[in-house]
Amino acid sequence: MVPHSPGSMHLLDDDYLGQAGHMLSKVSTWNFDIFLFDRLTNGNSLVTLMCHLFNVYDLVHHFQLDMVKLHRFLGMVQEDYHSQNPYHNAVHAADVTQAMYCYLKETKLAEQLSPLDIFLGLMAAAAHDVDHPGVNQPFLIKTRHHLASLYQNTSVLESHHWRSTVGMLRESGLLSHLPPDMSQDIEQQLGSLILATDISRQNEFLLSFREHLDLQDLDLQLASHRHFILQIALKCADVCNPCRVWELSHQWSERVCEEFYRQGDLERKFELEISPLCDQQTDSVPAIQIGFISYIVEPLFEEWHRFTEASPLSQTMMGHLHKNKARWTRLRYAQGQSDTQDEETELEGRRDGDIP
Numbered sequence: 001m002v003p004h005s006p007g008s009m010h011l012l013d014d015d016y017l018g019q020a021g022h023m024l025s026k027v028s029t030w031n032f033d034i035f036l037f038d039r040l041t042n043g044n045s046l047v048t049l050m051c052h053l054f055n056v057y058d059l060v061h062h063f064q065l066d067m068v069k070l071h072r073f074l075g076m077v078q079e080d081y082h083s084q085n086p087y088h089n090a091v092h093a094a095d096v097t098q099a100m101y102c103y104l105k106e107t108k109l110a111e112q113l114s115p116l117d118i119f120l121g122l123m124a125a126a127a128h129d130v131d132h133p134g135v136n137q138p139f140l141i142k143t144r145h146h147l148a149s150l151y152q153n154t155s156v157l158e159s160h161h162w163r164s165t166v167g168m169l170r171e172s173g174l175l176s177h178l179p180p181d182m183s184q185d186i187e188q189q190l191g192s193l194i195l196a197t198d199i200s201r202q203n204e205f206l207l208s209f210r211e212h213l214d215l216q217d218l219d220l221q222l223a224s225h226r227h228f229i230l231q232i233a234l235k236c237a238d239v240c241n242p243c244r245v246w247e248l249s250h251q252w253s254e255r256v257c258e259e260f261y262r263q264g265d266l267e268r269k270f271e272l273e274i275s276p277l278c279d280q281q282t283d284s285v286p287a288i289q290i291g292f293i294s295y296i297v298e299p300l301f302e303e304w305h306r307f308t309e310a311s312p313l314s315q316t317m318m319g320h321l322h323k324n325k326a327r328w329t330r331l332r333y334a335q336g337q338s339d340t341q342d343e344e345t346e347l348e349g350r351r352d353g354d355i356p
């Protein structure tokens with residue numbers, strides 16, 4: 001094999017980065033392929049995307065940010081995601097950030113948002129799962145993980161994501177030039193956004209969102225109402241996988257189920273009760289996805305659809321959501337059929353005297 005000279009490697013890098021740059025010109029499109037973008041940026045999708053979006057919104061200038069500190073901070077965030085997690089890794093964070101960007105651009109929101117809202121929305125999306133261990137809160141509680149006792153068994157992971165983000169903000173000194181009350185306010189708002197992604201608080205947010213829409217009392221001139229919509233937008237971005245085109249959506253489904261199954265395998269190994277959805281032998285990918293879509297994604301996106309007044313993006317997302325659900329339903333049915341066939345073959349085998 002002919003080794004690459006440093007020069008040709010450089011050309012290769014330039015070519016990839018050129019393609020990544022071309023992709024960034026379409027970063028607001030819903031079928032943006034974050035997996036391809038991550039490969040083209042050599043695993044730097046989160047840092048590259050965030051730098052680009054900070055430029056798009058002129059946030060560096062607006063908040064007088066130091067570029068070196070910004071790079072240091074973003075590099076720390078990206079590094080602190082576990083690349084060995086099939087799902088909760090930096091590519092998921094980049095995907096959520098890209099979705100968040102699409103939501104921030106919604107007509108209903110775009111004109112009302114302040115630079116601070118945009119800064120908070122993007123930062124919360126990028127950091128919302130940082131240092132995720134690849135197992136869920138019940139697992140941390142039953143294995144007496146130190147994080148569970150630190151956060152008293154409540155929003156354990158989300159509290160950790162937030163406190164880690166604050167730690168990195170302070171260590172990088174990104175906000176050290178701002179007045180203390182402002183950087184404190186940013187830290188608090190980031191916490192409130194990241195903690196909203198705790199799926200066990202889903203109903204609380206959904207009911208409140210539905211009530212606001214029924215009463216038509218959302219006033220986006222109010223900072224508190226904009227903050228609430230940012231929480232909802234981040235929640236939507238976090239669970240929007242089934243609203244993506246099938247080719248992207250099913251990759252996420254496979255990844256998240258792989259992470260669940262790994263937890264189930266650990267539980268089996270340590271003779272712990274296997275958590276719901278984590279048993280490879282009984283919980284199929286289609287069944288997990290149909291449940292997730294029906295109980296979490298559909299109810300939330302139906303309200304988001306109402307909020308955006310059926311924007312073109314919302315219509316696209318609802319279209320994908322329904323098609324993907326139908327496809328998983330067909331797959332589950334087909335799997336059920338083949339399972340039945342397997343059982344029948346096995347029974348026939350027994351009848352033939354294969355098994356005593």
Ligand SMILES: [Zn+2]
Pocket residue numbers: 092096128129238
């Ligand atoms: Zn997430």
